[in-house]
Amino acid sequence: MTSLLVVTGDALSLALESSATLAAMHSLGRTRLVLLDVCFVVLPLSWVQSPYSLRHSNGAAVFCTMLTVALLVTRGFMATGDAASPAEAAPSGSSALLALPIIMLSLACQVQVPCVYGELQERSLPRMSSALFTVGSLCFCLYSAVAVAGLVLAARSGYAIVPGNVLDCLPAGDTLALAMRVVMGVAVLLVYPMLCLPCRSTLDHLVFQGGAALPEKTLSWRLRHATETLLIVGVTTAIATANTDLASIFGFTGATAGAVISYILPPACFLKLWRHRTGPERAASSGWAVLSCLILATVTPLSLVITWRELVPA
Secondary structure, eight states: OHHHHHHHHHHHHHHHHHOSSSHHHHTTOHHHHHHHHIIIIIHHHHTOSSGGGGHHHHHHHHHHHHHHHHHHHHHHHHOOSOOSSOOOOOOOGGGGGGGHHHHHHHHHGGGHHHHHHHTOTTOOHHHHHHHHHHHHHHHHHHHHHHHHHHHHHHHHTTOSSOOSSGGGGSOTTOHHHHHHHHHHHHHHHHHHHHHHHHHHHHHHHHHSSSGGGSOTTSHHHHHHHHHHHHHHHHHHHHHHHHOOOHHHHHHHHIIIIIHIIIIIHHHHHHHHHHTTSOHHHHHHTHHHHHHHHHHHHHHHHHHHHHHHHHHSOO
16 A cells, blocks of 8 residues: 555656646655545545445546556557667566566455455355456456556567566656656545455454454544554555655565565464464364464564664665
């Protein structure tokens, strides 16, 4: 979610800098622009209580994504070698590891699927499976189209390797590239509130032990909802304004939230459930309990060290 705010801030700064009529707003600075964006767009949308309330913003985000893909594919096959400085580095197989944070981010975003399924009035696993298959196929086609267009664009622009951001292949003053950055910035901005829903649900279950089931409209429910929303939006905004480097943001979130979700919470949950089992069941799974303790004892210090290095670079 922090990376979404970083991308939005970059797109907003580029759009205002390139616009003659809005150039005065660019003088406010990137941090103030992000704060204004959060206050007037992100926070109000993140305050909603259900994915259904975000159907219009999600529809706009999907449209922006489709439009960006269409523009990129069109621009990729229209490229005529107008890049300013082609790269001369040879491709390296090890550089594929740099894509892992993006892949893990895409997988982590799928936590919103159970949240959506739980609110359906006529829930059906076959229909949900069909919908997920359709969405997966559509994403595969879109990713493939972007990949092919990116390769064609990089090759025709004189790049030996595709940059981390394929739009960097285009000249600085390319109008279509600016339009794609702005449209994609709008798309990721509208996705942020959708990701806020499962984050609040996770806090409800971990901190309040299923407190999300409390009746709505009560004072305690309103206070908890407001506290969780302000906490999530505030923390992500603070990190996004403190560091504008997307690679550092991925490193920091991967070392903290990524390590906790992937390596610390699963063995911790297993140990908590293991204690409530019967004697024979505990004896049969004692090996997994020992392994969980070893994982916690190893991964927790490593995640702290990596996080410290991300916070205080050498």
